[in-house]
Amino acid sequence: MDKYHRLKGQRLTALFLIGCLLFNYPLLLLFSTNSAIWGIPILYVYVFISWAVLIGLTAIVIETRK
Amino acid sequence: MLQGWVILLVSLAYIGLLFAIAYYGDKRADAGRSLISNPYIYALSLAVYCTAWTFYGSVGRAASSGIGFLPIYLGPTLIALLWWFVLRKMIRISKVNRITSIADFIASRYGKSPALGGLVTVVAVAGIIPYISLQLKGISTSFTVIWHYPKIVMPAHVDVPVSSDTAFYVALFLAAFAILFGTRNLDVTEHHEGLVAAIAFESVVKLLAYLAVGVFVTFGVYNGFGDVFSKAAAHPELKALFTMRDTFHSWVWLTILSTMAILFLPRQFQMAVVENVNEHHLNKAIWLFPLYLLIINIFVLPITFGGLLHFPDGNVDPDTFVLTLPMVEGQGVLALLVFIGGLSAATGMVIVATIALTTMVSNDLVMPVLLRWQALGRAESSDLSGLLLTIRRSAIVAILLLSYGYFRLISESQALVSIGLISFAAVAQFAPAILGGIYWKGGSRAGALVGISAGFVVWAYTLPIPSLAESGLLPQSFIESGLFGIALLKPYGLFGLRGADPVSHAMLWSMVVNVGGYVIASLLSRQSVIEHSQATLFVDVFKHSSEGDRSAARFWRGSASVTALRSLLGRFLGPAQSEDAFAQYARQHDLNWSQKTEADAELVDFAEKQLAGTIGASSARVMVASVVKEETLSVEEVMDILDETSEVIAYSHQLEQKSRELEAATAELRAANEQLTELDRLKDDFMSTVTHELRTPLTSIRAFSEILCDNPDLERDQRGRFSGIILKESERLTRLINHVLDLSKIESGKMEWTLSDIDLREVVEEALTATGQLFQEKDIQLEVDLPNNVPSITADRDRIMQVMLNLLSNAIKFCDSKAGWVAVRLKIKTDIMQVDVSDNGPGIRPEDHDIVFEKFRQVGNTLTEKPQGTGLGLPICRHIVTHFGGKLWAESEPGHGATFSFTLPLKLQATDGERVGSNGQSQI
Numbered sequence: 001m002d003k004y005h006r007l008k009g010q011r012l013t014a015l016f017l018i019g020c021l022l023f024n025y026p027l028l029l030l031f032s033t034n035s036a037i038w039g040i041p042i043l044y045v046y047v048f049i050s051w052a053v054l055i056g057l058t059a060i061v062i063e064t065r066k
Numbered sequence: 067m068l069q070g071w072v073i074l075l076v077s078l079a080y081i082g083l084l085f086a087i088a089y090y091g092d093k094r095a096d097a098g099r100s101l102i103s104n105p106y107i108y109a110l111s112l113a114v115y116c117t118a119w120t121f122y123g124s125v126g127r128a129a130s131s132g133i134g135f136l137p138i139y140l141g142p143t144l145i146a147l148l149w150w151f152v153l154r155k156m157i158r159i160s161k162v163n164r165i166t167s168i169a170d171f172i173a174s175r176y177g178k179s180p181a182l183g184g185l186v187t188v189v190a191v192a193g194i195i196p197y198i199s200l201q202l203k204g205i206s207t208s209f210t211v212i213w214h215y216p217k218i219v220m221p222a223h224v225d226v227p228v229s230s231d232t233a234f235y236v237a238l239f240l241a242a243f244a245i246l247f248g249t250r251n252l253d254v255t256e257h258h259e260g261l262v263a264a265i266a267f268e269s270v271v272k273l274l275a276y277l278a279v280g281v282f283v284t285f286g287v288y289n290g291f292g293d294v295f296s297k298a299a300a301h302p303e304l305k306a307l308f309t310m311r312d313t314f315h316s317w318v319w320l321t322i323l324s325t326m327a328i329l330f331l332p333r334q335f336q337m338a339v340v341e342n343v344n345e346h347h348l349n350k351a352i353w354l355f356p357l358y359l360l361i362i363n364i365f366v367l368p369i370t371f372g373g374l375l376h377f378p379d380g381n382v383d384p385d386t387f388v389l390t391l392p393m394v395e396g397q398g399v400l401a402l403l404v405f406i407g408g409l410s411a412a413t414g415m416v417i418v419a420t421i422a423l424t425t426m427v428s429n430d431l432v433m434p435v436l437l438r439w440q441a442l443g444r445a446e447s448s449d450l451s452g453l454l455l456t457i458r459r460s461a462i463v464a465i466l467l468l469s470y471g472y473f474r475l476i477s478e479s480q481a482l483v484s485i486g487l488i489s490f491a492a493v494a495q496f497a498p499a500i501l502g503g504i505y506w507k508g509g510s511r512a513g514a515l516v517g518i519s520a521g522f523v524v525w526a527y528t529l530p531i532p533s534l535a536e537s538g539l540l541p542q543s544f545i546e547s548g549l550f551g552i553a554l555l556k557p558y559g560l561f562g563l564r565g566a567d568p569v570s571h572a573m574l575w576s577m578v579v580n581v582g583g584y585v586i587a588s589l590l591s592r593q594s595v596i597e598h599s600q601a602t603l604f605v606d607v608f609k610h611s612s613e614g615d616r617s618a619a620r621f622w623r624g625s626a627s628v629t630a631l632r633s634l635l636g637r638f639l640g641p642a643q644s645e646d647a648f649a650q651y652a653r654q655h656d657l658n659w660s661q662k663t664e665a666d667a668e669l670v671d672f673a674e675k676q677l678a679g680t681i682g683a684s685s686a687r688v689m690v691a692s693v694v695k696e697e698t699l700s701v702e703e704v705m706d707i708l709d710e711t712s713e714v715i716a717y718s719h720q721l722e723q724k725s726r727e728l729e730a731a732t733a734e735l736r737a738a739n740e741q742l743t744e745l746d747r748l749k750d751d752f753m754s755t756v757t758h759e760l761r762t763p764l765t766s767i768r769a770f771s772e773i774l775c776d777n778p779d780l781e782r783d784q785r786g787r788f789s790g791i792i793l794k795e796s797e798r799l800t801r802l803i804n805h806v807l808d809l810s811k812i813e814s815g816k817m818e819w820t821l822s823d824i825d826l827r828e829v830v831e832e833a834l835t836a837t838g839q840l841f842q843e844k845d846i847q848l849e850v851d852l853p854n855n856v857p858s859i860t861a862d863r864d865r866i867m868q869v870m871l872n873l874l875s876n877a878i879k880f881c882d883s884k885a886g887w888v889a890v891r892l893k894i895k896t897d898i899m900q901v902d903v904s905d906n907g908p909g910i911r912p913e914d915h916d917i918v919f920e921k922f923r924q925v926g927n928t929l930t931e932k933p934q935g936t937g938l939g940l941p942i943c944r945h946i947v948t949h950f951g952g953k954l955w956a957e958s959e960p961g962h963g964a965t966f967s968f969t970l971p972l973k974l975q976a977t978d979g980e981r982v983g984s985n986g987q988s989q990i
Contacts, residue, residue, distance in 0.1 A: 009150050012352070016147040023140045023321070025314045032310040036299070039292025041308035043133060044367060051143065051360055058147060059353040 011061045015054065022050045073212060073402065080406050081243070081413075084264045088247060091263030102262045103343050105350035110266035111337045112355045113273075115142065115328060116362055117197075117415035118204025119486045121272060121408045122385045124363065128370040129384035132307035137317055139363055141324030143356035152329065153338060154348055155504050159607045160339045164679040168335045168496060169426040172518075174683040175503040175604050176511035177597035183430030183684045185515065186496065189522045190332050190426055191465065193492020194419055196530065198469035200485040201412035202240075206233035211389050212405045215398060218390050220383055228474075237470040240416045241463045248421035249458045258421070262341050265418060268410035273362055275407025276388070280365020282400055283372045283391055291368060298371040301378075307371075319570040323487065326494040332422035333415060340422075416466075424461040429682025432457050437688050451640040454680065476537035487569045488529045495521035495576060498584045507601040509584065512591035517584030521576040524560075528572035532557040626665040630693040631673045638680050638689070647676050752921060756806055759937065763795040763802070770795075805938035809921070812945040819949070823858040824866065826899055826970065830892055833870035840878050846886030853894060859970050861950045866970075869943045869954075873903040873966050876939065880907035880964070887963075897972050898952070904965040910958040918956060919944045943968070 021027060031046040038045075094101045102108070120138075127135040145152075156171070165171045169190060173183030209232050210221040228234050247261050288294045298304040312320070328334055342348070373387030382390055389408070392400040436453075498517050502509040534540050535557075549555040558568050560575050593601065635644035651672055652659055665673070670690060677686035770788045774780065780788075811817040830852060841848050877888045887906040892899065910918060921941045940954075947954040951971045958964035 012147045012150050016144055019140075019144045019147065023137075023144070025317065028310055028317075034305070034308060036292075036295065036308075039296040041295055043309060044295075047133060047136060047140075048360070048364065051140070051356075054143065055353055055356050055360060058356070062349050062353055 008061060008064075012058070015057055015061065019054050022054065023047070070213060073209075073405070076402060076406065077409060080409065084267065084413075085246070087267050088260030088264040091260035095257070095259035100259060100343065102257075102259050102266065102341075103347075105347040106354065107262065107266045108342065108347040109351040109354035109358065110269040111262045111341065112334070112351055113269035113358045113362075114265050114333055114337050114414050114418050115331075116269070116272065116359070116411060117486075118201045118208075118408055118412040120362065121276065121411040122204050122208065122388055123200075123486065124366045125370045125373065125387045126383070126385035128307070128366055129374055129387070131311040133310065133367075134312040134317070134320075135366060136363065137312075137320035138324045139359040141321040142328040143359060144321070145325035145328055146352050146356050149348060149352050152501070152504075154345060155607060156329075156335075156500075157339050157342050157345055157348065159504065159604050161342075161345075162607060163603070163683065164675040166340055166429065166679060166682065167422055167426045168330060168332055168500075169430040170678070170682045170684075171335070171339075172496065172499050172503065172514060173430060174678075175600055176499075176509070176514045177594055177600055178684045178687045179511050179515075180430070180434040180684040180688070182511060182514055182518075183426075183682060184434065185518055185522075187423075187426040187430045189492060189495055189518060191423055191468075192522075192526070192530075193489050193495075194332060194423055195465070195469050195472050196485050197489035198416055198419060198466065199473035200489075201416050202233045202236055202469055202473045203485075204408060205236045205412045206231075207383075207386060208389055208405055208408045209236070211386050212393070212401055215393055215401060216396065218382060218394060220381070220386070231474075233473055234470055237466045240413060241420075241466040243413065244417045244420040244424075244462045244466070245459050247417050248424065248462070249455055257341050257343055259343075261417070261421070262337070265337070265414050268414040269358070272407040272410040272414075273358065275403050275410070276362050276365065278400060279388055279392055279404050279407075280369060282395075282397065284365060284368040287372055287391070287395060288368070294368045294371050294375075297375055301375075304371060304374055313567070313570075315574075316567045316570045319573045320487075323490045323494055323569070323573060326497045327490040330493045330496045330500060331419075331489075332426070332493070333418040336418050336422040420462050420465050423465055424458050425682075427461040427465070428454065428457045429680075429685060432461070433681045433685040434688070437685055451638060451643075454638065475539060476533055484569075488533065491525055491529055491569060491572050491576065492522075494573065495525060495580055498577075498581045502584060502588075503601075504604050504607075506588075507598075507605045508588055508593075509601065510588040510591045510593045511597050513584045513586075513588030516587040517580045517582075520583040521580030524576040524579050525572055528557050528560060528575060529568065532568070626670055626690075626693055628659065628663055628665050628669070631665055631670065631690075634689060634693050635673055635676055638677055644676075755921070755937075756802075759802055760799065763799045767792050767795045767799070802938070805942060808942050809938055809945070812942065812949070817949075819862045820864065821860055822863055824861055824863045825856060825858050826866070826901070827852050827856045827892060829863065829866050830870060830890060830901060833867055833874055834890065836871060837874045837878065840875070841888070844878060844881075844883075844886055846878060846881060846888055849887070849889040851889070851891040853892060856892065856894060856899065857972055859899065859972060861970060862946075865946045866950075869946050869968065870901070872939045872943050873901075873968075876966070877903050877905040877907075881905035882907060895969075898969040899972065900967055900969045902965050902967045904963060906963040909960040909962055909964050910956060911960050912958075915956045915958065919954070 028043070028047075031043045033042060035042045091101045102111070124135045124138075159165065160171060163174055165174055169183045169186035172186045173179050176182050207221050211219065247264070248258065284291060284294060288297065295308075299308070310317075329338075369387055369391060370384070373382070373384060373391055376391060376394060377387075389401060389404050392398075392404060433454075495518055498521075499509070499514040503514070531540070532545050535542060535545050545557060547556070549557075554561050558571060560571065563571060563574070566574065632644065632648060635647060639647065648659065651669065655668075674686050674690045677689055680686075681689070770792050774785060774788055774792075808817070834848070834850065840846075874888070874890070878886070881888055882905075885906070889902070889904045891902045891904075893902070919940050921938060944954045947968045947970070952969040954966070954968040956964055956966050
């Protein structure tokens with residue numbers, strides 16, 4: 001694997017670790033409250049938005065050319 | 067209105083459309099214009115992950131645990147980020163080894179072990195059957211619900227006879243579907259392009275159907291997301307779902323389970339690895355597939371709360387909300403679309419899963435048994451390809467009937483998701499053996515067998531068996547008080563573990579015994595040769611596969627005939643396909659079969675892989691071994707071949723050493739060259755000096771001869787003087803020429819030496835006698851000190867005499883012209899004799915002590931003084947003395963005379979290799 005591929009692999013690993021943090025207990029509990037944004041429970045907003053952001057970052061990492 | 071016949075017609079038309087797509091896809095593949103060779107189709111085909119569980123079950127689970135349905139999709143999103151490493155490696159390994167199923171993968175990694183392949187197949191079948199029954203349940207429930215449109219009727223939980231059970235006909239229909247789709251080709255590594263195209267299409271349909279119902283509920287029935295949730299918030303029991311309901315460990319275990327499921331579920335392996343046409347498609351799938359999961363889940367929560375708000379009394383199963391919500395709103399067409407979407411989700415899963423399982427059952431369970439059945443194995447002529455197809459088709463029917471049986475037994479009482487999780491937990495048992503297998507060379511067959519079987523036993527004991535008890539098939543006391551009433555053996559509280567939900571509990575214990583068993587047994591067992599080589603091929607696949615597919619062939623040594631291999635392949639692949647394969651091989655390797663009778667390692671490896679594509683790696687190995695005379699490689703040999711790294715290191719060491727040797731040789735050559743150049747220069751110098759030295763006497767001879775010739779009437783005494791000069795110069799010329807000849811003889815080693823025992827005292831005395839006249843003429847005082855008796859030495863008498871004469875004449879030449887004094891001494895030392903010749907001449911400067919022994923170097927001003935010698939005497943003397951093992955040197959202080967000394971050893975050892983005996987005779 002060349003340097004470019006190694007870098008991509010490292011970025012994906014970093015995103016994986018970020019994802020593990022985002023979708024796990026301490027952070028989820030922070031948002032596990034009865035408040036809402038636009039009428040939507042904040043826990044749902046948090047999970048779906050961070051999920052979308054994670055996918056977006058992944059797409060950027062994957063599609064970025066040298 | 068939604069008539070029954072409309073539902074049936076639309077369903078059949080939809081299935082017909084799938085067949086059309088599959089047919090078109092296969093046609094395009096045959097024509098070489100693949101329909102599926104792009105990353106988007108690949109990502110969509112991975113979405114076979116979303117089954118009836120997702121389509122109907124997510125809402126069902128969300129209705130009881132809120133966001134708790136999501137770990138099943140977050141896990142795959144997370145692990146997709148690591149596909150870059152893990153899945154890419156699995157794909158490469160499978161392509162190189164023509165692996166066709168997850169059982170094949172594991173068996174192949176651990177030494178192509180048939181036992182392991184069989185075990186994995188059993189675990190996979192046992193684990194996936196609940197999952198398939200979940201799809202049957204999904205289809206039959208949704209069919210029953212939509213059949214009663216516009217009334218909302220839940221399927222009756224009463225025993226209906228099999229003959230009138232919808233699910234039974236669904237199972238049969240799906241079996242026929244799978245047979246038509248999946249067993250058209252015999253070689254399972256050939257991509258089922260049509261199938262993949264159909265699955266991708268189904269993924270689009272189920273996504274669109276889900277989005278349609280989601281948009282309808284969210285924006286049609288309600289006024290957007292905020293509205294649904296605000297209305298739900300008014301109900302305390304619904305508001306409770308807005309926060310985390312799951313405990314920490316069930317959330318984490320569900321996430322872990324789904325990460326393993328997405329990698330190791332047989333249908334995911336089939337789609338992601340076996341059907342992958344291009345490794346690079348994986349890259350885009352890393353973000354496209356999670357995106358698909360995100361989109362299909364966006365409306366799960368609004369639909370859940372919509373359903374809960376619509377059916378507050380709980381007599382409608384939340385698993386059917388997706389369908390019942392449009393129905394209760396009178397949207398018949400939308401309900402039909404949802405039904406088709408659910409059908410897509412379920413059929414896609416069933417087809418791919420049965421095909422994957424069938425491959426395993428036929429290749430890793432049935433084939434090994436059949437091949438051991440001697441009559442079949444030996445019957446050379448029989449064509450087994452037809453038998454293979456029959457086995458596959460029977461296996462499909464058997465798997466679907468088993469699933470139906472499971473459905474009849476227990477599924478009716480359970481929610482979709484809890485059935486599915488049992489399957490997830492089963493395939494998670496493959497994780498240690500596979501992940502360990504592709505990253506740890508030490509993982510052994512024994513480890514994999516122990517780990518998987520221990521994990522499987524714990525899984526069975528803690529998940530499916532108690533679920534049988536819950537369904538009333540086993541006594542309830544089994545759950546409440548454990549096996550034989552032992553509390554520690556409670557299936558939901560093994561060894562007293564409390565507080566975990568059944569899935570987390572089962573995962574914890576099964577992973578403990580699985581990982582523990584795998585690691586410990588691997589560390590305690592010794593790998594066989596083939597395990598060792600397979601381990602390296604798998605772990606280092608990126609290193610080895612870059613050399614092409616040949617790496618496996620390096621581990622094989624033996625002999626086989628081409629004809630035997632050809633007929634073997636013919637029996638399993640069918641004659642036509644086998645001929646194609648051989649023709650392709652011949653084209654690639656540019657060879658002619660008529661000239662090749664002995665198969666080499668590469669061809670045997672090729673044949674084995676062709677066979678592996680059809681009957682699995684372990685069976686292929688057994689079959690190839692039956693026609694091949696194989697020499698077993700020793701572990702050491704394999705180690706030698708394997709240790710690529712050390713080989714390379716050794717090679718580079720060799721290279722380094724070679725280059726060092728080369729450098730040394732170059733340096734030697736350069737030195738030799740310099741020496742040659744120096745010698746050449748010396749020769750040139752010598753030549754010019756000799757010529758110069760010769761010309762001086764010649765010139766004077768010629769000049770005086772001319773005078774004599776031109777003046778015949780020259781006075782008599784003058785003529786006499788001139789003749790004298792000519793005579794003297796001629797003598798000098800002769801001497802010079804003699805010296806040059808001597809020197810060149812000595813230097814070229816052609817000098818002839820006449821050896822005899824000589825008395826050095828005698829030689830010295832004789833030399834003194836010979837020069838006595840000169841001493842008297844010049845009135846030089848001579849001092850001689852010779853011992854009376856001297857031991858004889860072996861040397862050439864004439865040459866030693868030459869040395870003596872030379873030293874004496876030099877002393878005479880250079881000693882003080884008025885009060886000349888010369889001393890000659892002979893000393894006997896322990897093993898040498900030394901002769902000193904001293905004079906009282908001007909002496910030699912210290913820096914000239916060595917120069918006087920060089921050719922043509924005379925000390926003193928040669929420009930102003932007439933040379934007194936040839937300049938060759940001393941060099942010749944030194945050569946002679948050195949030849950007899952002695953030394954010749956000068957000692958002097960300017961103004962105090964000079965002493966020339968030479969030594970000769972008493973026991974002479976000839977330097978040119980002759981051994982001279984004490985009797986003085988040369989012994990050659």
